[in-house]
Amino acid sequence: MLKTSATFCRINKAAAGAYLGLALVAASVVAPPAEARHWHPHRHAWLPTHFEGRRHHKESIRYRHARGGGGTSNIAAIVVDGNSGRTLYARNENELRFPASITKVMTLYLLFEQLEQGRLRLDSDIRISAYAAAQKPTKLGLHPGETIRVDDAIKAVVTRSANDIAVAIAETIGGNEESFARLMTQKAHALGMNSTHFANASGLPNGEQVTTARDLAILGRAIEERFPRYYRFFSTHAFYYRGATIMNHNHLLDRVEGMDGIKTGYTRASGFNLLTSVKRDGHYIVAVVLGGASARARDKIMADLIEDEIENGAAVRTASSISGTGVNGHNAEAATSPDPSLRGTESPEKIDSRLALAPRPSRPDLTLDPIQVASLEPDVPPEKSRPAFVSGAPKPGTSAPRAALGENNWKQASLDGSTARGRPGHGGELSTATPSAIGASAGPAAARARGADQIAAAIKEPPQGGGAKDAGVRRPASARSGWMIQIGATADISTATELLARAKLEGRNTLTAAQAFTEKVQKGSETLYRARFAGLEADSAELACKTLKRSGFSCFATKN
Structure with a gap:
């Protein structure tokens, strides 16, 4: 009788354990993830293998969000x-x-x-x-x-x-x-x-x-x-x-x-x-x-x-x-x-844009190698436009934007605000503003004067209406082979020259052997001056651009 009772107790305990296990499993299934983990009797058992599974997690889950899975198909x-x-x-x-x-x-x-x-x-x-x-x-x-x-x-x-x-x-x-x-x-x-x-x-x-x-x-x-x-x-x-x-x-x-x-x-x-x-x-x-x-x-x-x-x-x-x-x-x-100063309902087309520009701060005197001014030969066509993208982006077209996005969507009111680099040239050319953070260390007065004289002599604009042959100035010989970099293009030759001067200082040793020059190009009715350095190899051009971009310049390399 005693043995039978002991056996019965063991059976009851086993059954109780089984029921308890089933209850815990059920709780983990029904409860939200946070609660399920709380009720799991071994909720910390995943820790040793968590880091081992990171790579799999990255591959299987990461882009379910960015690529439409995980309930974020609207991204x-x-x-x-x-x-x-x-x-x-x-x-x-x-x-x-x-x-x-x-x-x-x-x-x-x-x-x-x-x-x-x-x-x-x-x-x-x-x-x-x-x-x-x-x-x-x-x-x-x-x-x-x-x-x-x-x-x-x-x-x-x-x-x-x-x-x-x-x-x-x-x-x-x-x-x-x-x-x-x-x-x-x-x-x-x-x-x-x-x-x-x-x-x-x-x-x-x-x-x-x-x-x-x-x-x-x-x-x-x-x-x-x-x-x-x-x-x-x-x-x-x-x-x-x-x-x-x-x-x-x-x-x-x-x-x-x-x-x-x-x-x-x-x-x-x-x-x-x-x-x-x-x-x-x-x-x-x-x-x-x-x-x-x-x-x-x-x-x-x-x-x-x-x-x-x-x-x-x-x-x-x-x-x-x-x-x-x-x-x-x-x-x-x-x-x-x-x-x-014009306020009210006047349309932009009627607003007079011919305003007197505020006087520019005086440019610092810089000492550098003379900068050559060049023009493309007349028989060389202007560069084609290089748009940022060639895409089939849909245009709003005849259908109103609100219709494309849904009438109910656009009517939703909310509080917006995320609470809790120079002119662009034609044909993709860039005119880069001179970063104010880039200072120029001036040497002795005599050196500054020599530098100013060199720049003044270098930036004299060629006669209007002629190409390189008329101007008597062409690209430097070093610009006809190898690599060169461009840091901007502007309608003002003095701005392009100043940009080159500052880049020469900021480029440090990367531009020691490079030849600074401006290149005159015609874009429709506009005249632009490209600010360029020639006489570089592929590696040195890459290094120069990398150095200049760290100082706030725009820069791209091109092979002649």
């Missing part, structure tokens, strides 16, 4: 090699999307133009109107009649994504936001952003404001190449204003090596958006992710794309990012020059 993404213009990765890159606060990158593009042309300065004041102050958050919260310096306005847009400041910038440049939005769209098309239409300066919800991942990549490359002096603002980590510290909402700035910007964006209709730029070991990529389910998910996708693609691009710049003409034949240089 649009593109990674472009900034050095060559080649697309390294693309998904839904031509689908129309809402840009949200990435819109402000174009707002700042037009502001940078005003700074470059001398119509505004970094210490100029921007006045806040009642309309600007009434914008929805996120915003800086200034009152009507208050002013903010241009440099603070840029930082407020980059970090807080301040809608009130974006509108104030628009009113300062275009007179009113509607006119400014037309200028934004005109500039977008001139750059080759053929599927983009802007309706406001902030990115607040508007069904007519659409773009594509591909178009935003074009914008990201163009603003970095066109405005190296001002592009640095996009890497602002923190903005200190009126006793407050405003942090940048692009958290990848601190986590991804080589990232230098540029802008986040969010509305309910758009999802979480991000446009980034990364430079690492000579490689340079621009990446766009649109439609993330959360900021964290978007950042994860972006970080993975960067790490997977950064080394797949060229290490030397071989193509300009700026398209010569846009969808309607507009030249990328035909931009906006509205009078800041």
